[in-house]
Each structure stands twice: as C-alpha cells, then as structure tokens.
Amino acid sequence: MSAPHHGLPRLLAGLEPGGAPMSLAGHTHIHGPLPYIAPDQLIEEVGRSGLRGRGGADFPTARKLRAVAVRRRVGPVLVNGSETEPASAKDRLLLARLPHLVLDGAVLAAGAVGASEVIVKVGEGAADALDALRGAVSVRDGDRVRISVLAGPEGYVTGEESAVVHFLNGGPAKPTFVPPRPFERGIRGRPTLIQNPETLAQLALVARFGSSWYRELGTLADPGSALVTITGSVRHPGVYELAFGTPMSDLLDAAGGPVEPLQALLVGGYFGTWVDASNAVGLRLAREDLRSVGCSLGSGVLIALGESACGVHESARVISYLASQSAGQCGPCLYGLRAIADSFGALADGVAEPRERDRLLRWCADVRGRGACHHPDGAVRFVESALRVFARDLEGHPRGRCDALPAGLPLGDSAVQPPGSANRRTRALAR
Amino acid sequence: MSATLRINPIACEAHGLCVELLPELIRLDDWGYPILDESEVPSDLIGLARRAVDACPTLALLLDDDRD
Ligand SMILES: Cc1cc2nc3c(=O)[nH]c(=O)nc-3n(C[C@H](O)[C@H](O)[C@H](O)COP(=O)(O)O)c2cc1C
Ligand code: SF4
Ligand code: SF4
Numbered sequence: 280m281s282a283p284h285h286g287l288p289r290l291l292a293g294l295e296p297g298g299a300p301m302s303l304a305g306h307t308h309i310h311g312p313l314p315y316i317a318p319d320q321l322i323e324e325v326g327r328s329g330l331r332g333r334g335g336a337d338f339p340t341a342r343k344l345r346a347v348a349v350r351r352r353v354g355p356v357l358v359n360g361s362e363t364e365p366a367s368a369k370d371r372l373l374l375a376r377l378p379h380l381v382l383d384g385a386v387l388a389a390g391a392v393g394a395s396e397v398i399v400k401v402g403e404g405a406a407d408a409l410d411a412l413r414g415a416v417s418v419r420d421g422d423r424v425r426i427s428v429l430a431g432p433e434g435y436v437t438g439e440e441s442a443v444v445h446f447l448n449g450g451p452a453k454p455t456f457v458p459p460r461p462f463e464r465g466i467r468g469r470p471t472l473i474q475n476p477e478t479l480a481q482l483a484l485v486a487r488f489g490s491s492w493y494r495e496l497g498t499l500a501d502p503g504s505a506l507v508t509i510t511g512s513v514r515h516p517g518v519y520e521l522a523f524g525t526p527m528s529d530l531l532d533a534a535g536g537p538v539e540p541l542q543a544l545l546v547g548g549y550f551g552t553w554v555d556a557s558n559a560v561g562l563r564l565a566r567e568d569l570r571s572v573g574c575s576l577g578s579g580v581l582i583a584l585g586e587s588a589c590g591v592h593e594s595a596r597v598i599s600y601l602a603s604q605s606a607g608q609c610g611p612c613l614y615g616l617r618a619i620a621d622s623f624g625a626l627a628d629g630v631a632e633p634r635e636r637d638r639l640l641r642w643c644a645d646v647r648g649r650g651a652c653h654h655p656d657g658a659v660r661f662v663e664s665a666l667r668v669f670a671r672d673l674e675g676h677p678r679g680r681c682d683a684l685p686a687g688l689p690l691g692d693s694a695v696q697p698p699g700s701a702n703r704r705t706r707a708l709a710r
Numbered sequence: 711m712s713a714t715l716r717i718n719p720i721a722c723e724a725h726g727l728c729v730e731l732l733p734e735l736i737r738l739d740d741w742g743y744p745i746l747d748e749s750e751v752p753s754d755l756i757g758l759a760r761r762a763v764d765a766c767p768t769l770a771l772l773l774d775d776d777r778d
Contacts, residue, residue, distance in 0.1 A: 456718045609720055609722075610724055614741035645740070646739075649717075
C-alpha cells in the first residue's frame with residue numbers, strides 16, 4: 280500500500296489542465312500499484328467507506344457488489360461510461376485522462392464479484408475517451424480479467440443500465456422491462472455488475488487506502504469527495520473535485536464564481552431540480568441538505584442560471600429535449616412527456632388555456648412511475664421544480680415580452696450552442 | 711394470499727380491454743394508457759383481475775401472487 284495523500288484532490292491528483300491521458304507509470308507513481316484484496320474484505324471495506332453510486336441513482340455500492348457476488352456464473356463487470364447527461368463532463372474526464380484509475384476500480388470490482396471480464400461502454404462521440412481507454416488497456420499486464428472497450432450510440436436514455444445491457448446483448452440501446460434487473464440477468468443472461476466510472480475510481484482509492492482514509496473528507500452521512508460539473512453563469516465552467524459537505528457558495532467559487540447575480544441553480548442535471556438562488560446559498564453538498572429542498576446530486580451537475588436569463592424559457596427547451604429523448608416504447612413516456620412539453624411551451628409562450636398549469640401538474644402526477652425506466656420520473660421532477668421555482672415568471676410570461684438573454688443550457692447534439700461554449704464539455708480543471 | 715398487478719408499459723398497446731374488465735382498479739390516462747392507482751388486488755377482485763390479465767392481447771397486464 281503506498282502512502283495515502285490527504286486532502287484534495289484525490290481522483291484528480293496529478294491531472295494537468297489540457298494534458299494527455301495519465302500514463303500507467305504516472306498513475307502508479309501517484310496512487311501506488313493495484314493492491315490485492317480478498318473479495319469479502321474489499322466489499323466490507325467499500326461498505327465501511329459509505330461509497331454510493333455516482334451515475335445518478337445514489338445506490339450503496341457495497342450492496343450492489345454483494346448482490347452480484349452471491350450469484351453463480353457471474354457475467355462481465357460493465358463500466359457505464361455513457362455519460363448521456365448533456366451538461367455532465369466528469370466521466371469523460373476520468374475515462375479520457377485518468378483511464379487507469381477507472382480500470383483499476385473495474386478490475387478490483389471484478390475480483391470482488393467473481394467476474395472474469397470487464398467491458399467499458401462509452402458513447403461513440405467520445406473519441407478521446409475511447410482512444411485513452413484502448414491505449415491504457417494495451418499497456419496493462421497482470422490483470423486477471425479480460426478488458427474490452429466498446430462504443431455505443433448516444434442519446435439520453437442509452438445510458439440507462441438496462442439499455443446498455445440490451446445494446447451489448449445485440450439489441451437496440453433501449454431500456455427493457457425489469458425485473459429481471461441486470462444484477463439478476465444482464466449481459467449474456469448472466470448476473471452483471473454495472474457501475475459509473477466515478478464510482479469505480481473512488482473504489483480504486485478505497486481499496487488502496489481504506490475506508491478510514493476515505494472518510495477523512497466529507498460528512499458522516501456523505502463521506503469522501505465528488506466530481507461535480509459546474510457550468511452555466513460561472514467564470515470557469517468545468518469539472519471540480521470537492522468534499523461532501525462543501526457549501527454551495529464554495530462550489531461556485533471553485534468554478535471562478537458567478538459572472539452575474541444568480542436567480543437559480545439546477546442541481547443534478549436534467550433529472551434534477553431547480554432551486555431558488557436564495558435558498559441554494561445556505562446548502563451544503565450533502566444529501567440531507569439537498570433533500571430539504573427536494574433535490575439530490577444526481578449525476579453531479581450544477582448549472583448556475585444568471586439573472587439575465589429566463590428560467591421559463593430555458594426550462595421549456597430542456598423539457599422539449601427530454602420529451603424528444605423518450606425511447607418511444609412506453610405510451611405514458613412517449614405521449615405524456617410530449618404533451619407535458621407542449622403544455623409547458625404554451626405557458627412559456629403565454630398562449631396557454633386558463634387552467635393549463637393545473638392540467639400540467641395532473642399530467643406530471645399521471646406519468647410518474649409509468650415507464651419501463653425512470654426517464655419519465657426524472658423529467659417530471661424537473662418540470663415540477665420549474666413550475667415551483669419560476670412560478671412568478673410563468674404568471675407574467677405573455678408572448679414576446681420576455682427580453683431575457685438565452686443561457687444556452689447544453690442539449691446534446693440537437694442543441695444550438697451559444698458561441699464559445701463548445702469547450703465547456705472538455706474544459707477540466709483540477710482544483 | 712395477496713396479489714399485485716403490474717403493467718409492462720413496453721408491451722401495452724392501449725387496447726383498454728383491462729379497464730373495461732377491471733374499472734375498480736384501472737383507469738385510463740389522457741392518452742388511452744392504463745393507470746394502476748393501487749397495485750395490490752383485494753381478495754374479492756382476484757377473479758376479475760385474472761380475467762383482465764387473460765384478456766390483455768399483448769400480455770402486458772401481469773398478476774403476481776405474493777406468497778409469504
Ligand atoms: C434515462 C437514464 C439515463 C441514465 N444515463 C446514465 C449514464 O449516462 N451514465 C451512468 O453512469 N448512469 C446512467 N443512468 C443510471 C444507470 O441506470 C445506473 O444506475 C448507473 O450506471 C449505475 O452505476 P452507479 O451505481 O455506479 O451509479 C441513467 C439512468 C436513467 C434512468
Ligand atoms: S419510460 Fe420512456 S425512455 Fe424509458 S423505456 Fe419507456 S419509452 Fe423508453
Ligand atoms: S388490455 Fe393490455 S394492452 Fe390493453 S390497455 Fe390493458 S394492459 Fe394495455
């Protein structure tokens with residue numbers, strides 16, 4: 280075990296802005312060699328660390344490891360590097376720049392659950408991540424598992440775990456009806472562990488330095504550090520590693536601070552929740568604080584909305600985007616989200632029927648929980664928070680009177696990006 | 711013994727037969743798709759629930775017996 284370093288950065292240690300992928304030698308120099316730990320011991324250590332999944336669902340990682348480890352004929356460990364959240368850049372940063380850290384975590388997790396194979400799935404547009412991963416795999420030796428790297432189609436729901444499994448089993452990248460869940464029947468019908476790259480990178484450090492070290496940062500309930508993509512009206516949008524428990528104001532400062540007074544923060548990406556800026560400043564990066572205002576960290580995206588922008592207009596664009604991303608398999612998702620987007624658009628354009636807002640809220644309640652995956656649930660959570668936080672703006676939103684500047688929230692390839700924002704996804708600064 | 715109803719939303723094609731046979735537990739949304747407000751089936755409705763399940767042309771309506 281190499282000597283642990285204390286404080287931040289942890290995952291992003293040694294990362295130079297704009298540099299090449301970290302070499303295996305550089306990686307080993309910073310973190311030490313890949314340790315061997317008995318499966319039970321690793322799962323226990325991960326359990327003591329309190330590590331939870333960083334792909335959005337926030338599930339305790341040790342429980343997931345155990346659920347697969349107790350099964351027989353375990354399939355590959357699947358690294359879900361899809362990162363389909365348009366504003367998120369953390370997974371791509373890890374895969375493109377620190378591939379060995381993620382692969383270490385995947386190899387360790389494979390040992391813990393009894394898997395003999397690792398598959399890393401990345402969106403086909405992430406050429407830098409694919410290159411870095413393939414390069415990293417080619418120089419690793421001594422791993423007791425086979426590692427392969429696969430590119431898949433892009434689109435919001437292609438990153439949902441059953442969609443990734445469906446795709447890797449030769450089907451379309453669309454979710455399937457669960458149960459059976461992937462941990463029961465996944466790739467080639469075998470029990471499959473699926474983790475987000477950041478979860479595995481954190482696991483690689485827990486395996487090396489232990490759970491007590493992991494808990495040196497963060498709070499009792501939310502130990503450790505997190506990668507947060509901070510974007511919108513901040514001076515230096517990018518990916519930052521911060522300790523849980525850090526106040527929101529410090530998060531914004533990490534990204535250079537706001538470029539103008541803020542009206543709201545979107546916490547957790549497009550499945551997330553708008554929070555009024557005045558309520559947000561007192562919050563810490565911690566589940567209990569976020570829950571008190573009805574949100575969660577989700578995929579670790581924080582978008583700052585400046586006062587010059589219009590929350591109603593931006594929300595309408597995001598809702599249309601989410602509706603367009605439905606996999607089109609489930610009626611309530613396909614038709615419901617489309618209707619919700621049109622209804623919200625009518626409110627934003629000031630052409631709504633008198634009781635439009637009530638109908639919209641009823642539709643949100645009707646659609647929740649009725650898809651094969653959680654896509655509709657995330658979308659209506661976003662809509663409900665927009666209705667709450669921008670209620671006053673919605674009242675006074677007659678057509679043509681909104682003179683706000685477009686904030687240009689990123690919407691994947693379909694988006695019309697404002698000039699100069701192209702580097703937002705790739706810009707990454709280690710703090 | 712109790713039983714719970716589920717709908718596979720990928721398989722469901724909004725034929726609506728289930729609502730006709732089991733209006734006590736199923737209603738339609740504004741797009742013609744069935745909503746289950748309560749998934750638990752009271753024991754006096756289990757027979758009717760079975761009929762609705764058998765009638766669904768796409769096998770989208772599922773009845774799980776929860777045996778303890
Ligand atoms: C519509 C939808 C899209 C998702 N996209 C991603 C994604 O791009 N990357 C990811 O890691 N998880 C994504 N998830 C969550 C995964 O289903 C899964 O929970 C996660 O990969 C598990 O890893 P974790 O436990 O390490 O977080 C998505 C979920 C939904 C409902
Ligand atoms: S809920 Fe929507 S996104 Fe999810 S499987 Fe059904 S149609 Fe696809
Ligand atoms: S009968 Fe079957 S297909 Fe028709 S609405 Fe009911 S569940 Fe859907």
